[in-house]
Amino acid sequence: MILALASFLLLNPAQTVKTMVEGATNPGSFSGVPTAYLGAVGVFSAILVGIVTVEIYRFVVNRKLVIKMPEGVPPMVSQSFAALIPSFFVILFWWFFGHVLKLNIPELVSGIFTPLMSASDTPFTVVLTTFLNRVLWSVGIHGSNIVGSVMGTFWSNMGTANLEYFNLNNTLVGLPHTYTSVWIDNYIWIGLFPLAISLITSKSPRLKALGKLSIAAAFFNIGEPLIFGLPIMLNPLMMIPFILSYVVLAIVAIILTYTGFLPIPVLMISWITPAPIKTYLATNGNIAALAYVLVAWVAMFIIFYPFVKSIEKNDLKEIAAAEEQTQE
Secondary structure, three states, rough: OOHHHHHHHHHOOOOOEOOOOOOOOOEEEEEEEOOOOHHHHHHHHHHHHHHHHHHHHHHHHOOOOOOOOOOOHHHHHHHHHHOHHHHHHHHHHHOOOHHHOOOOOHHHHHHHHHHHHHHOOHHHHHHHHHHHHHHHHHHHOOHHHHHHHHHHHHHHHHHHHHHHHHHOOHHHHHHOOOHHHHHOOOOOOOOOHHHHHHHHHHOOHHHHHHHHHHHHHHHOOOOOOHHHHOOOOOHHHHHHHHHHHHHHHHHHHHHHOOOOOOOOEEEEOOOOOOOOHHHHHHHOHHHHHHHHHHHHHHHHHHHHHHHHHHHHHHHHHHHHHHHHHOOO
């Protein structure tokens, strides 16, 4: 980690900047590391430097190109000497590219990933990833982890860029990106609280009990009791509203954001914060965003309700059949 950090700073060397204070006769100066690639823009280059640094170090160590100390030397001392030659090769590698070849690695890497970031910031990508996320969950795979492993870095990078813009300008107008991880988290992943409510209203003892047990967790965006308990996962019937409801939310949120009714959220609020409060805080206290989540919850309730009633009907039939067998 120390070598990776040192290598990254080697590619972003300190610079001296001259300053002129009003009324002064001679210019002043200060030195520091440029911040251009120390934020969201430098994420991808930092990842690349970290990976390559480890691989160079490992390559040198595996070739036994290390300083070996006698057996009586304490392990901490011998390990420090063993790291000298691999560390030298790592620093030499990045120094050669950054200072001999004069290649701006962070700028080159950011340029490569710019088209991918642009493709990530589109309505089509949001709807597609929402659909895939819910489908994967439905068939027994952690959809959030799978989709997040591919898109998470791009969305998080864009979200950080939006936050930096907001901190600098104190406005949600003119943000560089729209469909960031913060946007998706606040306008699409608003939990399964409506499903828990629909279960509580059920006449089925099983569904009512499950609703009461899961409602507190669902209110804080924890849906596993319902996903595994109802269940939704591997349940052909409940897969339909589970996928449909979130895809509908994605499409509606895209339209409302495009028309300007919904602001772009920038503040990263803990995911276990109840959805209306979380969205209200993430949008810097926007009432329209709060109202959207509440209306979205009503829409989700309407979508889930017929399917819950279908399960309720089957449960009541089984209870009635069991009672008849008992009487016989």
